[in-house]
Amino acid sequence: MNATPLTLDPLAVWIPAAWLATLLLHAGLVKLLDRSLFVQHLGAYRVPDALITPLSGALPVAEIGFGLLLLSPWREVGAAGASALLLLYASTMAWHRKAGRRLDCGCGGEPLPLSWALVLRNLVLTLLCLPASASLVPREMHLADYGVTLGAVLLGSLLWAAFHQVLRQTRRPHPV
Amino acid sequence: MNTFFRSVGTRPHAGAQTLSRLAAGLLLAASAHAAPPSTPPPKTTAQELPAETLTVTSLAQAPTTRVYVADVAISHIVDGRIRVFDATQGRFLGMVSTGFAGNFTLSAKADELYVATTYYSRGTRGERTDLLEVHDTVNLAPQYEVLLPPRRAQALNYRGLVRVTGSGRFVLVQNATPATSITVVDLTARQVVNEIQTPGCWGTLPAASGHRFSMLCGDGKVATITLNEQGQVADRQVSAKLFDADTDAWFHHAEQVGDRYWFVSFLGQLTELDLGGSVARVVRQQSLVTAADRKGGWRPGGYQNFAVDPSAHWLVAGMHPKGAEGSHKSPAAQLWVFNLQTGQRVARHPGKGTASLTFSHNGERLQALDGMTGAMNVWRWPGNGKLTHLSSVAKAGEAALHIESHD
Numbered sequence: 001m002n003a004t005p006l007t008l009d010p011l012a013v014w015i016p017a018a019w020l021a022t023l024l025l026h027a028g029l030v031k032l033l034d035r036s037l038f039v040q041h042l043g044a045y046r047v048p049d050a051l052i053t054p055l056s057g058a059l060p061v062a063e064i065g066f067g068l069l070l071l072s073p074w075r076e077v078g079a080a081g082a083s084a085l086l087l088l089y090a091s092t093m094a095w096h097r098k099a100g101r102r103l104d105c106g107c108g109g110e111p112l113p114l115s116w117a118l119v120l121r122n123l124v125l126t127l128l129c130l131p132a133s134a135s136l137v138p139r140e141m142h143l144a145d146y147g148v149t150l151g152a153v154l155l156g157s158l159l160w161a162a163f164h165q166v167l168r169q170t171r172r173p174h175p176v
Numbered sequence: 177m178n179t180f181f182r183s184v185g186t187r188p189h190a191g192a193q194t195l196s197r198l199a200a201g202l203l204l205a206a207s208a209h210a211a212p213p214s215t216p217p218p219k220t221t222a223q224e225l226p227a228e229t230l231t232v233t234s235l236a237q238a239p240t241t242r243v244y245v246a247d248v249a250i251s252h253i254v255d256g257r258i259r260v261f262d263a264t265q266g267r268f269l270g271m272v273s274t275g276f277a278g279n280f281t282l283s284a285k286a287d288e289l290y291v292a293t294t295y296y297s298r299g300t301r302g303e304r305t306d307l308l309e310v311h312d313t314v315n316l317a318p319q320y321e322v323l324l325p326p327r328r329a330q331a332l333n334y335r336g337l338v339r340v341t342g343s344g345r346f347v348l349v350q351n352a353t354p355a356t357s358i359t360v361v362d363l364t365a366r367q368v369v370n371e372i373q374t375p376g377c378w379g380t381l382p383a384a385s386g387h388r389f390s391m392l393c394g395d396g397k398v399a400t401i402t403l404n405e406q407g408q409v410a411d412r413q414v415s416a417k418l419f420d421a422d423t424d425a426w427f428h429h430a431e432q433v434g435d436r437y438w439f440v441s442f443l444g445q446l447t448e449l450d451l452g453g454s455v456a457r458v459v460r461q462q463s464l465v466t467a468a469d470r471k472g473g474w475r476p477g478g479y480q481n482f483a484v485d486p487s488a489h490w491l492v493a494g495m496h497p498k499g500a501e502g503s504h505k506s507p508a509a510q511l512w513v514f515n516l517q518t519g520q521r522v523a524r525h526p527g528k529g530t531a532s533l534t535f536s537h538n539g540e541r542l543q544a545l546d547g548m549t550g551a552m553n554v555w556r557w558p559g560n561g562k563l564t565h566l567s568s569v570a571k572a573g574e575a576a577l578h579i580e581s582h583d
Contacts, residue, residue, distance in 0.1 A: 035371060036412040043395040044376025049417060104355035104375040111327075111355035111373055168353075 029061030079133035247573030266567035333578035336379030475499030478530035
C-alpha cells in the first residue's frame with residue numbers, strides 16, 4: 001500500500017515549519033553560546049562521560065542544521081531530524097521523571113524541573129513535524145501569507161514563554 | 177503530684193499541720209474582706225518601686241570564644257533560630273531568629289551573619305517571601321535584608337547552602353525547585369545580581385579568594401564557577417569523575433583550610449581537593465577505615481560529620497559501627513582522630529552522640545553537637561589528638577545540627 005503524501009495549504013505547512021525552525025535555531029545557539037553549561041546539563045541527564053564532549057557539539061549543530069533545513073527546499077529532512085531530536089529528548093525526560101528525578105530540564109532561561117507536562121510538550125511538537133513535512137498545495141504565497149507566518153512565530157514564541165512560566169509557578173505536590 | 181501525695185502519706189503530721197495553717201489563713205482573709213475597716217488605712221509612706229524597662233544588651237564585652245548553633249526547630253519549623261554560646265563557659269549569650277528553615281553563614285571577619293530564610297504571609301501558609309538577612313554579631317540585630325527569588329532550598333542546616341565568596345563581595349544561596357541553581361547576592365549593591373544554573377550540582381564551596389566557588393555534582397564530578405565583578409559567570413569547568421554517587425557517595429559537608437577542601441565518603445574514603453583553580457584538582461586520597469574496621473562496619477556518620485583543624489594537621493571524624501545503606505546520618509559512637517601528615521589514626525574517643533563538629537579558628541577547641549540529646553560539648557584541643565573536656569550545654573537546641581565558630 002502506498003502512503004498518500006500529505007498535501008496542505010502553504011500556510012498550514014510554513015507556520016509549523018517556522019515554529020520548529022525558530023525553536024531549534026534558538027535552542028542550538030543557546031547551547032553553543034554556553035557550551036560549558038550544556039556539558040553540565042548532559043552530566044545531570046546522566047549521559048555517559050565518553051559521549052558528553054561529542055554530544056555537547058553534535059546536538060546543537062544538529063538542532064541548528066535541522067532548523068535551517070526546515071526553512072529550505074529540504075524541509076522534509078529537517079522535519080524528520082526535528083522529530084527524532086524531540087522524541088529523543090522526550091524519552092530521556094520521561095525516563096528521569098519516571099525514576100523520580102526532577103532535574104533541571106535545560107529548556108533555557110530560569111531552571112525548570114522535569115515534569116510530565118514537558119514530555120507532553122515535546123510529543124505535541126513532534127506531531128507538528130507532520131504538517132511541517134507536508135507537500136504544498138500549489139498556491140502562491142502572498143505578502144499577507146508571509147505576514148501571517150511572521151505573526152504566528154511571534155505569537156508562538158509568546159505562548160512558549162508563557163507556558164514555561166506557568167510551569168515554573170505551578171505548585172502542586174510531587175509524589176516521589 | 178505523685179511526690180506531693182507521697183509526702184502527705186508518709187508524713188501525716190506535717191500534712192495535717194500544713195492544711196490547718198492553710199485553713200486558718202483562708203479564714204483570716206475572709207474576715208478581713210467581710211468586716212468593714214474600723215479605722216482608715218494608714219497612709220503609705222514607702223516609695224513606689226520604679227517601673228522596670230526591658231533592655232537589650234550587646235556582646236561588645238562578651239568573650240569572643242563563641243559559637244553559633246543553628247537550630248531548625250523542626251517541630252515548629254517556621255520559628256528557627258541561631259543561639260550564641262560562650263564555648264569555654266557553656267554560657268548562653270544571645271539568639272537570632274532565622275524564620276522558616278533558615279540557613280546561615282558567617283563573614284570571614286565574623287562581624288556579620290548572613291541568614292537566607294523564608295517567611296509566609298500567614299505564618300505557616302500564604303505568600304512566600306525569601307530573604308537574605310544580614311545581622312551584626314555585636315548586637316545580633318538585623319542590619320539590612322535583600323529580597324531573594326522564592327526558590328531557595330528550604331533544607332536542614334548545612335554549611336554549603338549559604339556561603340560568602342572569598343572576596344567577601346557575593347553571598348551564594350542554594351536554590352531548589354527542585355531544579356538547582358544559585359542566587360548571587362551582591363553585598364555592596366545589596367541586591368540580587370544573578371541566578372546561576374547549576375544542573376545536577378549542589379551546595380557552594382568558595383575558593384579562599386576571588387569570586388570563585390565549586391559544587392559537588394550527582395554525576396561524581398566537581399563543577400567550578402568563576403564570577404566576574406558583576407557576579408556573572410565568567411568561567412565554568414567540570415572536573416573528571418571523582419566519585420560514584422551510587423556505590424560510595426560523598427557527604428556534602430566539606431572542611432576548608434584556604435583553598436584546600438576535604439571530603440569524606442559514606443564508606444570512609446577521604447579526598448583532599450584544591451579548589452583554588454578554575455577546575456578542581458585532587459591532592460590526596462586515603463581511607464579512614466582499615467580492613468578490620470570495615471569488617472566491623474565502621475563508617476562516618478552525622479551532618480557536619482568531621483572537622484579539620486586550621487593547621488590542616490588533624491582530622492576528627494564521627495564514626496559508627498555496623499554501618500549500612502541509610503546509616504550515614506547516625507551520630508558518632510566514637511570520634512576518630514587522624515594525623516593528616518602521616519595518614520594514621522592516632523586516637524579514638526567516646527562519640528558523645530556527635531552529629532556535628534567544628535574546630536575553633538584558633539585551633540584550640542573542638543566543638544560538637546550531640547545529635548541524640550541536643551547537647552553541645554566543647555573540648556580543649558592541645559594538638560596531640562587528646563581531648564580535654566572544657567564545657568557542655570545540656571540543650572543547645574531542639575534540632576541543632578550546624579555549628580560555626582566565631583573565633
